Amino acid sequence: MADESNAAPVAVAGATDAEVKAPTAKKQRSPRRPKAAAEPVPAQSKAPAAKRRGYSEQEKGEKLKLIETQVTGGSTLKDAIKSAGISEQTYYQWKGAAKPVEKKGTKGTKPIPAGDELADLVQLEEENQRLRKKLAEKLRAENAELRKRLGLN
Template sequence: MADESNTGPVAAAVAADAEVKAPTAKKKRSRPPQKAAAEPAQQKAPAAKPRRYSDQERNGKLKPVETQVSEGNTLKNAIQSAGISEQTHYHWKGAAKPVGKKDAKSTKPVPASDELADLVELEEENQKLRKRLAEKLRGENAELRKRLGLD
C-alpha cells in the first residue's frame, strides 16, 4: 500500500493552481474609432419649433372637451377631437386652476358679521333641502314597496 502521509505531488499541484489563479490586471479596452462625419444626404431635418398656444386658444380647446364629456362622450375621444394630447389637456387644465384661486384671494375680505349671516342662511337652506330630499326618498320607497307587494 501507498503511504498516505506522502503528499508530495499533491502539494505541488495545489501550489501550481494557486499561482495560476492569482488575479491578473484587466486589459483596458480601447475606444472604437469615431465614425466619419455624417453624410449630407443622411442629415435629419431640423426639429420644428414647438407650437405655443395663447390663453384664449387653450380655453377655446378646453371648453369643447368639457362640454363633450358632460354630454356623455369619453374624455379620450373628446381630447382627440380637440386635436391635443392627454398630457397637454391635463397640463393646461392644471395650469388654469391656480389662476382662479389667485383671483379669489385678491377679492376684499368679507366682514365677520356678513359671513355669519351667510352661514346662518346657508344652514337654513341646507335644512330645507334635506327635508325635501327625505320626503322624496320616502315617496319613492313607498312606491317601490307597493310595486313589490311588500306592504
C-alpha cells in the first residue's frame, strides 16, 4: 500500500534533478586582441647579437695557438674555444684552412708547410740525406771487408 505522502517528495526530487541537468547557454568568449605591432626593443634591454667580425690571418693564428696551449695545459677543447671567443665551427674551419691541402692522386708530392716549418723541414731533409750517405759508405766498407775475408774478390 503506497502512501501518497511518500510519493510527493519523490516527484519533487525528480523535478529538481531535471532543472539542474538542463543545458546551460554556452559561455561567450571575449574576442581576441589584435596582435601588437613589433616595436623596436631598446638595445640596453636586449643582449647584443653576435656581430660578424672578420679576423686577420695573424689573429686567427694567435687564437689557434692560444687554444692549443690551453688544451695542452689540461683544459678541455670546448672550454678553450669558448675562452678564445669563437664558435666550435669557426675553430674547425680555421684549423682546416691552416693545414696544407693534399692533392689526391699525386704520389710523392708533399704539401708545403708555411713559414718556419718550411725552414725546419728543409734542414731535416738535408740532415737526412747526409746521414744516408754516411750509412751507405759504412755499409760499402763492411761489405768490401766481408768479401775480402770470404775470398770473393
